[in-house]
Amino acid sequence: MKLIDDKGKIFGIINLIDLIVALLIILIIGGLVYKTQSGKNVAQLKEVYITVRVPNLLPDTAASLKPGDKLISGNYYTTDEIVDVKVSPALSVNTNSEGKMVLTTNPYRKDAIVLIKAHLDTSSPTVRMGQQDIRVGNQITVKTHFTVVQGEIIKVDVK
Template sequence: MIDDKGRLFGIINIIDLVVLLLIVVVALGYFYRDRNADPAVTRTAEVKVICPYVRPEVAEQIKVGDQLVARGQVQPVKVTELRIETARDTDTRADGELILQKHPFRKDIYLTLEGPISNTGAELYLAGQQVRAGLDKFIVKTEIFEVQGEILEIKIKE
């Protein structure tokens, strides 16, 4: 089987054969590593966000049609609806009752964002950020505007 020069069947050196088999195993592992992984599914979504308690000068900076920015790039997510209202605040009366009143200065921004939403496993992502209703750390960032918002609603379009 192995001759006096260390060749298997007189054809290939045993060490060369081991190296060749190792290269083949690594190559097969590389090509088949993601074969069973679920690919990310991308659909269009409409996400409603509130950005509460924003200064009026900042609130004026966002417009319908603006696109979100993430990872240093403009994303295909657009502001499709925009509503700016006087912010609501609570105060306590002398008798301890809470009352809801308009804030004399601050604004609440209600936005509807539309764009591709992807899910990898059990999590949804919009413009590189994880999204779910109630998430209060969603950053609404355009080229000239950035505030933190809370996601109110997600509608996935089929």
């Protein structure tokens, strides 16, 4: 039995041109289904401002956090960036001579408030920046080209 017979039919069953037309129609229908279904799952990125409190830093570490620095996730730069950094003397709780707890400042250590601008998908119940959940109270790693610090998210503002 020949692959294509004298009448141009494959295995004597279907014409070669008819097979090509049928495959083309199946591909077009499959492409349309894919396009209409995939559009429903497109992430809606919104501008999100994340305020992070980073306590008890060495002065040089605090100084290395600069507005404009791009954040890194894994080993790749992201579009997220630091937009503002406020550094102040670190707060600490100490016991005074009467045995009472008092809030004092550490003249050497620094606290930083870091404002991050990110473009994140806010359509799901868990908003994530890289592999980190973005929620007030969560610990977060702020990683730039030359600095990595741990802080706590104190505010999330979706624009």
